[in-house]
Amino acid sequence: MKTRWYQEPMAWLVFFLPFSAVVAGITTFIIANTDPDDLVVGDYYKKGKAINLEFGKVKQAEKLGIRFGLRFKDNELVIKPTGIEKKFPVLNVNFYHPTLAEHDFSLILTPDGNGFFRSQLENDVRGKWKITITPFENHWKIQNTISLPQSEFIDIYPKPNEAN
Structure with missing residues (x-):
């Protein structure tokens, strides 16, 4: 059959x-x-030119001796100037997540009576972050990779190899 x-x-x-x-x-x-990859850059030439400008800003911060101490504990960010005695009226602080662009955020901070820059964050920020600190005029830049939270102050200073 x-x-x-x-x-x-x-x-x-x-x-x-x-x-x-x-x-x-x-x-x-x-x-x-x-679900496209956020780390892919479309115009490499323009990005390369921008990186060269960033190197100049990092070198300027290094030349001026600008340094900060950073502490992030109980969702409170505290940044204190430790390098030169110059007063900064405003600091722009940017946090970049290494892989998730939607977690990136920026803060504009003014000093308190002690000259410290403080911010209470609503979200719990943990893990590895790339942080950039620039003044209002944006003529120098400090960029470091840090792990949060930090219960003690850590040094944030210009590192030319992290300027990209």
Whole structure:
């Protein structure tokens, strides 16, 4: 007695393998297009020119001897100037997550009576972060990679190799 093709197990195996490859390909295509990588830069030339400008700002901070102490404990950020005795009216502080751009945030801080810059953050910030500190005029820049939280003050100072 002859069996029909759809009653043969080998026929289903022959159809299943290419069908599963098509489904996997479509799934991969959907994932690649709905969750793009934030770390990819479109115009490398412009990015390279911007990096060279950033190196100049880091070297300027190094030349001026600008240093800070940073502490982040119980969701309170405290930054105290430890380098030169110059007063800063405003500091721009940017936090960049290494892989998730939606977690990046910026703060504009003014000094308190002791000359410390303080901010109480609503979100719990933990893990590795790249932090940049610039003045209002944006003529120097300090950029370091830090791990949070920090219960003691850590030194934040210009590191030319981290200017990108």
